[in-house]
């Protein structure tokens with residue numbers, strides 16, 4: 585019996601928000617019960633072998649993805665689909681940047697169920713917008729943390745009963761068409777060609793022998809390369825970024841709060 589955190593988190597916001605919940609769940613599931621370990625399965629790692637991962641019916645997992653254009657990011661869904669859930673209880677988490685998460689939880693539920701997981705609860709949580717950082721800035725904050733801890737207690741109560749009510753999540757089927765503005769970060773002159781961006785790109789879109797070359801078809805605009813560059817040399821086009829920020833201004837204006845589905 586084990587507790588797993590399965591997470592896709594290119595710039596760390598999803599990991600941070602989901603980590604609060606996972607920490608709280610793990611603490612309770614591992615104290616005085618037969619659950620003895622917390623393992624992390626990193627869906628961001630495009631080189632990992634997910635098809636070889638098999639869970640057991642008495643395992644519990646927290647599955648967390650960011651919302652991209654109101655959907656599950658394609659590589660996250662494809663990688664999750666390869667894991668054999670074998671009936672493991674799942675807590676689904678989508679993390680978004682204060683615009684909207686639309687069909688993300690519904691799609692995540694479908695992918696998880698097809699992979700053999702048994703979703704028992706779901707949470708929509710907030711983190712800083714990984715493209716337009718001024719939205720959701722500083723989140724998850726202490727208020728989020730308090731809310732997520734409160735959710736964890738309710739999730740634990742649901743996980744402890746054997747006859748669990750079916751989960752009804754918001755979202756449309758068919759899902760909204762996948763469409764996000766393509767922003768492909770490029771290196772500026774201060775790039776030292778250290779290659780870190782190529783190593784950590786979740787979809788191996790950056791040429792490791794010349795990081796100035798990016799496969800724009802493969803790039804998912806996740807901004808991981810920009811976030812981890814030690815020189816801050818890799819950035820998306822500033823004009824395109826301003827346009828995105830302007831476009832999001834109205835829809836991101838009001839603070840959104842975490843939600844629990846149980």
Ligand SMILES: Cc1cc2nc3c(=O)[nH]c(=O)nc-3n(C[C@H](O)[C@H](O)[C@H](O)COP(=O)(O)O)c2cc1C
Nearest residue numbers: 593594595597598650653654681683684711713714
């Ligand atoms: C390509 C892309 C699309 C995004 N689409 C949305 C969206 O539709 N709604 C939203 O509120 N936030 C959106 N975001 C913001 C992310 O969901 C949010 O910042 C999340 O925390 C990023 O996860 P990460 O930090 O683990 O990479 C988007 C971010 C990216 C990179």
